[in-house]
Amino acid sequence: MIIVTGGTGQLGRLVVEALLARMPAAGVGVSVRDPRKAEDLAARGVRVRRGDFTDPAGLAHAFEGAAQVLVVSVDAFGNEGVRAHRAAIGAAVAAGARRVLYTSHMGASPASRFQACRDHAATEEVLRTCGVPYTSLRNGFYASSALHFLTDGVVSGRVALPEDGPVSWTAHTDLADAAAATLADEGRFDGPTPPLTAGEALTFADIATAASALTGRTIERITTPDDAFRDQLTSHGVPAGTADALLSVFTASRAGEFAAVDPTLTTLIGRPPLALPDLLHRSLTTT
Numbered sequence: 001m002i003i004v005t006g007g008t009g010q011l012g013r014l015v016v017e018a019l020l021a022r023m024p025a026a027g028v029g030v031s032v033r034d035p036r037k038a039e040d041l042a043a044r045g046v047r048v049r050r051g052d053f054t055d056p057a058g059l060a061h062a063f064e065g066a067a068q069v070l071v072v073s074v075d076a077f078g079n080e081g082v083r084a085h086r087a088a089i090g091a092a093v094a095a096g097a098r099r100v101l102y103t104s105h106m107g108a109s110p111a112s113r114f115q116a117c118r119d120h121a122a123t124e125e126v127l128r129t130c131g132v133p134y135t136s137l138r139n140g141f142y143a144s145s146a147l148h149f150l151t152d153g154v155v156s157g158r159v160a161l162p163e164d165g166p167v168s169w170t171a172h173t174d175l176a177d178a179a180a181a182t183l184a185d186e187g188r189f190d191g192p193t194p195p196l197t198a199g200e201a202l203t204f205a206d207i208a209t210a211a212s213a214l215t216g217r218t219i220e221r222i223t224t225p226d227d228a229f230r231d232q233l234t235s236h237g238v239p240a241g242t243a244d245a246l247l248s249v250f251t252a253s254r255a256g257e258f259a260a261v262d263p264t265l266t267t268l269i270g271r272p273p274l275a276l277p278d279l280l281h282r283s284l285t286t287t
Helices: 010-020 035-043 056-062 079-094 115-128 143-156 172-184 204-215 226-235 240-254 264-269 276-285
Strands: 002-005 028-032 047-050 068-071 099-105 134-139 158-161 220-223
Touching: 002 010, 010 028, 010 172, 028 035, 028 056, 035 047, 047 056, 056 079, 068 079, 068 172, 079 099, 079 115, 099 115, 099 172, 115 134, 115 240, 134 172, 143 158, 143 204, 143 276, 158 204, 172 264, 204 220, 204 276, 226 240
Parallel strands: 002 028, 002 068, 028 047, 068 099, 099 134, 158 220
Antiparallel strands: none
């Protein structure tokens, strides 16, 4: 059985749907904090069990009988996130899984300027020493983050953000399909994958130009000083640590940490990945 953690989350749910398109539901299980949110999956034959990374006994039950476990990374920075991932990896190994997979990041490195990428690197080290084969899915930067940063700019006509660099913004749906393909073809990747990215790397100047073309009005890219951006976030109630982490996205991107473009994702999903302008068009036409 293949177990997906966070099976009701944004990425996890898409992975489950992609798996169900490839295999019978009886071969798929989800580990979720609130099984009520997965009742529709249970009705389709998916095994639904409660699993919380802070509850070892619950994880043992959620992972029972697993051949492979996909650990979807949690939305937490620093030791909290790495501790949660370590618990899930240990529980998967203890449950007898023959392979553990993890949703990492294309920029994973202990030297990254982005906190999340340092956390992913620390989790990859846990995987490397966990005692069973593993696959670290080095996902491209989620395109939804770019769309979130752009939201106010589309309304105001000004994309005011710190200086950035090119980023291979990549769609959740494509990354979910890649995860499902990797799970279905067990052993295709041992260790970290190549960067799983869309076909081009774009700056926010590029994105503002695309948004201007789509909306028919000028959307200007304004460079905000780093300190001013951080102060703006904290003045709106964003915790200082989170503000620092968001700022580090720009620090890392202008150092080129997310600029790589690789064909592996295209090969895995059998089609060109969605481009950010296409996702932007979808976003604009549904709001």
